[in-house]
Amino acid sequence: MTKRLGVLLFPGFELLDVFGPLEMFGNLKKEIELVMIAESPEPTKSAQGPAVAIDATTADIPSLDMLLVPGGFGTREGVANQPLLDWIAAIVPTTEVAMTVCTGTALFARAGVIDGVRATTNKMAFKWVAEQSPKVEWVKEARWVKDGKFATSSGVSAGMDMALAVIEELYGSESAERLALMTEYEWHRDASWDPFAKAHGLV
């Protein structure tokens, strides 16, 4: 059965946080339907400029099979946006898989949906994200962290490695390997590979 993957957009989302993972998930057309979601129905402008068309507003979406929340400088406003956080808190319990990329993890943390969960985030903004909740078990050195149904990734390009790992778990190694080969992507399959934790002085 086709799973519905909702992607939460907000002004100032980071382009590659969204479209790295969607390059992978979006090429599984029989398995996954993508839904671009935002609070407002107008095209949502990214941190880098380009704007993306919205398929449904948060008000229209009461449940999802899978959720992806990107980062970007828009998360700085996002952590103070109570209606957005309330939507996240309401939707996450309906999902089978709930993912964040980069500072998107700050929104999960602030919404209270990853209390007691092991999670990671962008290494440059690690301190700010971790301050959003002391109840999360923050992991400083990891390309991505899978804990139960949650998958949280490190900064920006790490979302592609996380997406392939989630695809491997759901649809098998062959699917993930085929996608990596097709997109000529050098997949980092080891979740503990993280030279950026050191580069950004976290370890």
Place this chain on the structure above:
Amino acid sequence: MTKRLGVLLFPGFELLDVFGPLEMFGNLKKEIELVMIAESPEPTKSAQGPAVAIDATTADIPSLDMLLVPGGFGTREGVANQPLLDWIAAIVPTTEVAMTVCTGTALFARAGVIDGVRATTNKMAFKWVAEQSPKVEWVKEARWVKDGKFATSSGVSAGMDMALAVIEELYGSESAERLALMTEYEWHRDASWDPFAKAHGLV
């Protein structure tokens, strides 16, 4: 002076071909202005589903500092779209840097703008792309090829490596390294690194 980078979209463009490079170029805000261009002003639907808002139509854009043309299954129609090819043929001579990702090279080839130029493309679709013009000096094994003002890249994720190489040439190594670090991207700096040529049986 800010350079204007135009990105040519068409129905069925590949998401990461566009947003991998734009993650890099789009974070050089003082140096580069992004313009999303298509034949029609409506949001343009990607091969994976999500649609992107258009800033200007091809008719509105008579010149550009830089051009980026992605691939995707939409290039199969693109190579038979004479007005689109005519626009490419007219715009390329006005640019300082003209780039393709993946099967986007088929559009440059068919438009006749890379006759006698060394160029590469997607490794899975190499044969089809090379058939679009015998006048191009096709390079089977390369992550990307820079020849004069032209930069052509291998499939999908190779666009990010090409973008960083172009940024390095235009704005220096420090700029490119800073972007790779910020996006936690393992940049392949060697243009001859191409395990996918072998994986797809080209060499």
